[in-house]
Amino acid sequence: MKVKKFTAATSRDALRKVREALGPDAVILSNRPVDGVVEILALDNDDVASLAAPVSDSEAAQPAPQLHVEEPAAAFVPGFGAAAGPVPARRQKDLAQASVATPAAAPTAAAPVQTYAERRAPAAEPSVDMSAMTSMMSAAIAQAKESAAVEMNGMMNELRAMRGLMETQLAELSWNATAQRQPHKAAVLRELLGAGFSATLAKYLVEKMPATEDAAQAMRWIKTVLARNLNTIGNDDDLLSNGGVFALVGPTGVGKTTTTAKLAARCVMRHGPDKLALITTDAYRIGGHEQLRIYGKILGVMVHSVKDEADLRIALKELRNKHTVLIDTIGMSQRDHMVAEQVAMLSSSGADVKRLLCLNSTATGETLNEVVRAYQGSGLHGAIMTKMDEATSIGGVLDVVVRQKLNLHYISNGQRVPEDLHLADRAMLVDRAFRNRAGAAAALGDADLPSMMAGAAARANPSFA
Incomplete structure (x- = not known):
């Protein structure tokens, strides 16, 4: 692990050097002004990742590595070299001993600093299966729609039941009022139902019956209308x-x-x-x-x-x-x-x-x-x-x-x-329908008529000539 030092006249130039050498993911350790220049110590992101990795017991027993600060040649600033000022005496002694102990060697070219673009690209992260995600979303949407449809159907059934109950009660109340005001209509209706005619047809005929208080005259009108429509x-x-x-x-x-x-x-x-x-x-x-x-x-x-x-x-x-x-x-x-x-x-x-x-x-x-x-x-x-x-x-x-x-x-x-x-004889058939049906008509009480009228479907009314 190497900590690299970058110096420049301004912080922007120093950061540009860091980005060119280590890339945009470099870790800045320190940033300070030194002798009129800006000094930045930076560390490569890969080295930081190696530091964050878990350490085994054998590696933990070894002594911690010494950090070596390397100053690249590109970071040299003129005027701050060896001739910039006197060398301390202790430093001169160390240089003399190094020159005596170490033979002169041919100067070697410094290894070029590897830029961020030249490094190997990081491994690609695992991609998401979009088809599986789409199928899961479609299933969830379908389930939600089905649940909503079931709830809506239940609500509509309840509304229809409430509407039917209200219509039945209103029809019963209306017929009770009509029977009290015009009792001859109740008698005619009882005759029609006793003869076997449907409540729908009977209701229509009674509603169209002309104003009269004579039940016999009303029945003659009913038979005439039925014969004419056969x-x-x-x-x-x-x-x-x-x-x-x-x-x-x-x-x-x-x-x-x-x-x-x-x-x-x-x-x-x-x-x-x-x-x-x-x-x-x-x-x-x-x-x-x-x-x-x-x-x-x-x-x-x-x-x-x-x-x-x-x-x-x-x-x-x-x-x-x-x-x-x-x-x-x-x-x-x-x-x-x-x-x-x-x-x-x-x-x-x-x-x-x-x-x-x-x-x-x-x-x-x-x-x-x-x-x-x-x-x-x-x-x-x-x-x-x-x-x-x-x-x-x-x-x-x-x-x-x-x-x-x-x-x-x-x-x-x-x-x-x-x-x-x-x-087929019209008059004979209509007369036969009402013949000997007095007992069946008498069996229908006044309490039965409102419920039968309430069940008659108005939309099934026939049209008569």
């Missing part, structure tokens, strides 16, 4: 005389095959067996196509069986000269994903296939709404009410027909072919 065909000519390709669709067990046989019998009686063709796609149900074949054999009509869209396209192409073609489709639940495939097969068969939806009169309104939404597809040509003889109340199916704006063609009220198939 879309029906006038006679068989609208369906059978015009002809075409008709496919009966609907859930399992709704009566599609029997209804197909009834329509086929009507066509045969009107146009003869040569003008009619029957197609069945029911290859899954055991004996499904055999039932239709028996009906076809009785009527003298050939029954064709198809399995997929290609077979249906070929069959319709061969039967294009027929006046009427009736297709009996596979019955499946409205929640089955194959319903969409069946609708697509009929729509892309290459012919104008008109779909007639069979609605079970014994089903609830919620179930029928779900059936209509599942089989709607690009649009239904019409609907047929089946099992009317088994239904206690037909208000639910009429409610769906009115709110979904379906064109009601026929009603079926038995198994006889073709007797138990009739054209």
Whole structure:
């Protein structure tokens, strides 16, 4: 370890010499003015690091090294050499002894001082894995977003629950006030709900009802409005005389095959067996196509069986000269994903296939709404009410027909072919809906009406003519 001394006229020049010789990391030990010049003692940064290193026991036992101050030639200042003043006597004696004891040697060139730029560059520090840091930050951000989304979703659910509770309470209060001011509206509403109509349709009708205090007159207005908004065909000519390709669709067990046989019998009686063709796609149900074949054999009509869209396209192409073609489709639940495939097969068969939806009169309104939404597809040509003889109340199916704006063609009220198939009569159907429903209406108490009205969805209100 060597401590180097640098002298210069000013501190700036002395520091520049230190920087050139030892670099910017040099350690300044002392800085003082001496005889009109500035003297700086400096130490290399590497030597300081060696001093800071731990010392072993063997090295600690050795005597401390003596510091040798080396004065470089570049630090010589003229006027301060040997001739600058007299040499002390003791110094002269030491010089004389050194000259006697040491033979004259050839002058050697002083080793050049190594500058900072000539030294070896320090070892590079280990680099940071930026990809790992990026992935960690991305994971943290994603986790934060997920937590925020979960909290936001929970908060929105609570707000929706609070809103629904407030709307329910306000609707109950509003209906209680209305029932007290206009008791005949409560009576009409009780009749509608007892007949099986939905709370949504009943609420809309009661709100649009003209001002009157006579319950009987109000019920006549209600029946008139319901009959006017039931879309029906006038006679068989609208369906059978015009002809075409008709496919009966609907859930399992709704009566599609029997209804197909009834329509086929009507066509045969009107146009003869040569003008009619029957197609069945029911290859899954055991004996499904055999039932239709028996009906076809009785009527003298050939029954064709198809399995997929290609077979249906070929069959319709061969039967294009027929006046009427009736297709009996596979019955499946409205929640089955194959319903969409069946609708697509009929729509892309290459012919104008008109779909007639069979609605079970014994089903609830919620179930029928779900059936209509599942089989709607690009649009239904019409609907047929089946099992009317088994239904206690037909208000639910009429409610769906009115709110979904379906064109009601026929009603079926038995198994006889073709007797138990009739054209839909508006007035008869509305009268049948309210007939013998006084007991069901009386079962609804005044305390039940506000809660039922509060659950009616205002956005589902139908528009009436």
